[in-house]
Amino acid sequence: MTPRAVPQHLTVPPARERDVLTMALVIPLQGPAGIFGPSCESCAELAMEEINAEGGVLGRRLDLMTVDGGAAPAAVAREVDALVGAGAIDAVTGWHISAVREAVAPAIAGRIPYAYTALYEGGEHRPGVFMTGETPDQQLGPTLEWFARSVGVRRWTIVGDDYVWPRRTARAARRFLRGIGGTVCDEMYVPLGTERFTGVLRRVERSGCEAVLMLLIGQDAVEFNRAFAAWGLDRDVLRFSSLIDENVLLASGAENTRGLMTSAGYFEDLATRSCLDFAASYFRRFGPQAPVLNSLGESSYEGVRLLTELMRRAASAEVRPMTAVAEGLAYESPRGTVVLRDRHLRQRVFLAAADGLVWDVIQEL
Numbered sequence: 001m002t003p004r005a006v007p008q009h010l011t012v013p014p015a016r017e018r019d020v021l022t023m024a025l026v027i028p029l030q031g032p033a034g035i036f037g038p039s040c041e042s043c044a045e046l047a048m049e050e051i052n053a054e055g056g057v058l059g060r061r062l063d064l065m066t067v068d069g070g071a072a073p074a075a076v077a078r079e080v081d082a083l084v085g086a087g088a089i090d091a092v093t094g095w096h097i098s099a100v101r102e103a104v105a106p107a108i109a110g111r112i113p114y115a116y117t118a119l120y121e122g123g124e125h126r127p128g129v130f131m132t133g134e135t136p137d138q139q140l141g142p143t144l145e146w147f148a149r150s151v152g153v154r155r156w157t158i159v160g161d162d163y164v165w166p167r168r169t170a171r172a173a174r175r176f177l178r179g180i181g182g183t184v185c186d187e188m189y190v191p192l193g194t195e196r197f198t199g200v201l202r203r204v205e206r207s208g209c210e211a212v213l214m215l216l217i218g219q220d221a222v223e224f225n226r227a228f229a230a231w232g233l234d235r236d237v238l239r240f241s242s243l244i245d246e247n248v249l250l251a252s253g254a255e256n257t258r259g260l261m262t263s264a265g266y267f268e269d270l271a272t273r274s275c276l277d278f279a280a281s282y283f284r285r286f287g288p289q290a291p292v293l294n295s296l297g298e299s300s301y302e303g304v305r306l307l308t309e310l311m312r313r314a315a316s317a318e319v320r321p322m323t324a325v326a327e328g329l330a331y332e333s334p335r336g337t338v339v340l341r342d343r344h345l346r347q348r349v350f351l352a353a354a355d356g357l358v359w360d361v362i363q364e365l
Contacts, residue, residue, distance in 0.1 A: 021060040021317060023307065024083055026094035026104065027300060028070030032161075032192050032218040033097055035247045039297030040095045041066060042286055047304035049285070057308050058317060064304070065089060069096030073103035081107040090317050093117060093303035095296050097217060098165040105129055113319050115307045117299035119243060119264070121168035125343070128319040130310070130326065132302045132345045134265055136172035139242050139349050142365035143263045144176045146351060153210040153238060154182040159200055159224065160215030162189035169215055169242070185209040194220055197227040204233060214241035218248065225252035225260065234258045245294035246358070254356035261354065263365060264295040265335045265347040270361050278334035298334055305333060306345065 027040040044064055051062050065088070067079055076096070083089045084107075092108060093115040101116050101124070108114050110127035119133035147153040158173065160166025166189060174184055185207035188200055204212060216224050221244055228234055238259045246268070249257055268279050278301075282293055291297065309331045314321040329340040339346045352359035 019060050020063050021057045021091075021311075022063045022065055022089045023091045023093055023304060024067050024080060024089045025064045025300065025304075026067045026069040026076065026080065026092060026096050026100065028096055028218075029066075029068040030070035032220045034070050035218040035222070035251065036095060036245065036294075036296045037070070038291035039245075039247065039294055040300040042291050043282070043293075043297040043299075043301035044094070044304050046282055046285055047301040047308075050281075051304070051308050057311050058315070062304075062308070067094075069094060069100050073100045076100050077103035077107040080104050084108060084111055091115070091307050093300070093307055095300050095303075097163065099163045102164060110319055113307055113310070113317070113322055115303040117303035118296070119299075121165050121172065123168070128323065130306060130340070130343045130345075132299055132306055134242070134263075134347070134349055135344065136169055136176075136242075138265075138347070139263050139365075140169065140173060141176040142349065143240060143242070143261075143351060144173065144182065145180055146365065147211065147238075147240070148180045148182060151238075154180065155185050155208065155210045156182065156213050157185045157204050157207045157209035157211075158187040158213045158215065159197075159204070160189050160213075161192050161194075161217050161220055163192065165243075166215035170213070173213055190216075190220070192217065192220065195223050197224050200224075201227060201231045201233065204228075204237065205231070209237060211238040211240060214239055214244070216241070217243065219251070221248050222251040225256045229256040229258065234260075243296075245296050246292040247294060247296075249354060249357045249359075250292065257354035257356065259354075261352065262359065263349055263351045265349050266295040266298045267350060267352055267359050267361050268293045269359060270350060272336060274332065274334050274336050302333055302335070302338075302345070305331070306340075310340075 025044050027037050028034045029037045048062050091113045095117045105126050115130045117132045122135040158170045240261045244262045310322045311317050313325045335347045349365045350361050352361045
């Protein structure tokens with residue numbers, strides 16, 4: 001069953017069928033993050049089909065309603081608020097940037113559960129919000145320590161898009177670097193949708209850094225990677241991004257990914273049974289021409305699964321009983337055994353280096 005898209009002209013959403021449990025799937029279909037949308041949608045659809053094959057949720061068939069999370073945050077929040085108010089959805093999930101979450105969470109206001117699947121800057125504790133993604137303490141801090149210990153890199157320049165996730169993640173990076181004797185040589189932010197990085201690259205070159213912490217989204221990261229290599233900086237300066245996937249590698253081009261690294265809780269090529277089984281199911285369902293499988297797409301699968309596991313454990317789709325049973329919830333996922341602590345999913349995180357257009361997983365952090 002293909003997830004239903006919300007029409008742009010929708011003003012009064014239809015009420016949901018009583019035998020259907022509907023989750024709004026908020027994923028970017030436009031803008032710099034739109035490059036991730038097809039993978040997110042396919043992975044969420046796979047989760048929906050598997051859950052329905054198991055008998056659904058609370059005796060009801062699971063359905064997904066796609067909402068374009070690439071629109072302006074206020075517009076996304078209005079759409080979700082209208083759906084909740086009309087009784088058209090029972091829950092919200094999906095990958096979208098933190099600026100969208102910062103608008104959507106207050107609009108939902110704890111009326112229905114919300115599983116936010118993106119890696120993020122940490123600190124989200126609003127009622128009814130559950131987090132599946134990696135946080136800087138799990139992902140960035142151990143990575144910066146690895147760079148210092150293993151390759152002697154302690155001088156960093158930060159380049160990010162200008163919104164909440166890059167700025168708060170940069171704040172965490174400065175804290176981590178102080179703890180290992182590291183330095184932020186320069187720090188700069190660009191508007192979402194930036195295509196030209198000449199001025200940024202000039203500052204990177206002058207900064208004397210050994211590595212760049214890239215906090216850029218989707219197509220912005222693609223443009224930066226291309227410009228970075230064309231400038232020749234990839235010969236001497238490493239790059240690390242905590243938010244980058246195979247879509248960005250493909251769009252950047254193999255010649256532009258030298259010295260590029262990332263860390264995440266899931267990689268398609270990670271040689272674990274859970275990862276291999278998930279990839280086999282995904283390509284069996286969608287075929288060899290399926291959207292690229294990656295950690296961001298898998299996170300949307302994770303969000304649907306997490307909400308389902310919580311509802312089954314609580315025997316309810318309401319926020320209060322789901323929250324009451326959330327602590328310590330453990331289940332098997334493509335990321336292995338995951339456990340919910342303080343409404344955040346605890347998971348293993350792995351470091352990987354780009355090898356042309358694929359990720360070579362180096363080690364667990």
